[in-house]
Amino acid sequence: MNFPLKVGVIGAGAMGADHVRTITTSVPAARVTAVFDPDTDRATAAAAPAQAAVLGAADELIASDQVDAVLIAAPDFTHAALALACLGAGKPVLCEKPLAVTAADALRVVEAEVSGGRRLLQVGFMRRYDPGFVDLRRTVTEGKIGDLRLIHAVHRNAANATNADDTGLITNSMVHELDVIPWLAASEITAIRVESPVQQGFRDPQLATIWLRNGVMASVEVFVNAGYGYDVRCEAVGTLGTVSLAAASPVSSRIAGVEGRVVRSDFVAHFADAYRVELGAWALAALAGTVTGPSAWDGYLAQAAAEAGVASLTSGQVVTVAPGERPSLY
Structure with a gap:
């Protein structure tokens, strides 16, 4: 991947909007290029600090050639399906906790990543x-x-x-x-x-x-x-x-x-410091083609x-x- 990492953010609530600000101001290895939220006004407000595009659907964002990696900050019940879509697209993904709302769904994400043969997913256990x-x-x-x-x-x-x-x-x-x-x-x-x-x-x-x-x-x-x-x-x-x-x-x-x-x-x-360090480490690892943070397996165990x-x-x-x-x- 070319430097900096082009990040698409799904979910523009308090957590997603803060991630956009943190990446824009404090993570030189990445820039936010796209944001999606069902609430278009909220997505537009969150995207503004990064001058990012506001897209009309999560699958459009995941498939975009302007997105190298995806950050999931949408409601908990969407995490597993969105994570599976990112894995299917072969894109690195940072999924906010929890990985899924049930252990069975979290295990499905683990199994999909294992079948792909390489780690792409990190869970947002920022502590x-x-x-x-x-x-x-x-x-x-x-x-x-x-x-x-x-x-x-x-x-x-x-x-x-x-x-x-x-x-x-x-x-x-x-x-x-x-x-x-x-x-x-x-x-x-x-x-x-x-x-x-x-x-x-x-x-x-x-x-x-x-x-x-x-x-x-x-x-x-x-x-x-x-x-x-x-x-x-x-x-x-x-x-x-x-x-x-x-x-x-x-x-x-x-x-x-x-x-x-x-x-x-x-x-x-x-x-705030934990999120900044987490996002910086994730971006550098994604650029290197690796995952160094909490894994899908860690998300399943929790x-x-x-x-x-x-x-x-x-x-x-x-x-x-x-x-x-x-x-x-x-």
């Missing part, structure tokens, strides 16, 4: 690019805290914006932790239990207990109506010490008799764990996660 998470993982893998025993994760939003029900809280929000915990522990999830102190209506918050193949255990709290802001925390506990994410706010203040740090209001601002978590929340039991054998492509 793997966040400087804090990267440093935390490096500290664990270098053995500085001894043998890893426990991981504690917290994921809170000020108010629910994307989760319509109990299932969505796991498959759309907790799915981030279901990817990052195995990445930190270098081991797959084998079982999960999900509970909530709320017994009627929307069960929020939820608390998961997770078991991994190497013996590490993890706890995950997801609370999407926490009220005060967007807050992500993670601590790894080892036999020689612990390591945890530092506060994300760059400054502290003393105003009106109160000392404190600002808590950001949304995930886009909180993970979705398989999420489905087990939904089953556990319903049954009150520990549910085994059994995704099957990893294909050699991954």
Whole structure:
């Protein structure tokens, strides 16, 4: 492919529009050449910073000779079909999480990529690019805290914006932790239990207990109506010490008799650096004909764990996660 990478963006909501801005201002290896969204006005507004073309359909964008690679930021239920279309066209694709709304559909994407014989797809688990998470993982893998025993994760939003029900809280929000915990522990999830102190209506918050193949255990709290802001925390506990994410706010203040740090209001601002690094790495890899980020298999594993978590929340039991054998492509 010629430099820079020509990117088509499907979906012009908050996430898609932010990706267009980030690529245009901060990713010299790529430029956005086309945008599609069913809402033409929204697509036009999102395309403006890049002076990109607004196309009339997703399949038109995928087939365009002005698009080298595709970024999927459309609603979750469209991800699997769009990813399959990109694989069929032989174009690199960055698909926002989740890869699919069911494990079966995610596995279909994996199988299509495997049958094609080469990796083209990356899943948008941007926490793997966040400087804090990267440093935390490096500290664990270098053995500085001894043998890893426990991981504690917290994921809170000020108010629910994307989760319509109990299932969505796991498959759309907790799915981030279901990817990052195995990445930190270098081991797959084998079982999960999900509970909530709320017994009627929307069960929020939820608390998961997770078991991994190497013996590490993890706890995950997801609370999407926490009220005060967007807050992500993670601590790894080892036999020689612990390591945890530092506060994300760059400054502290003393105003009106109160000392404190600002808590950001949304995930886009909180993970701005992660998105920038993720998009830059993806573009460079696509230009080189490779994929270096979270794979379709990683997306399938997270979705398989999420489905087990939904089953556990319903049954009150520990549910085994059994995704099957990893294909050699991954």
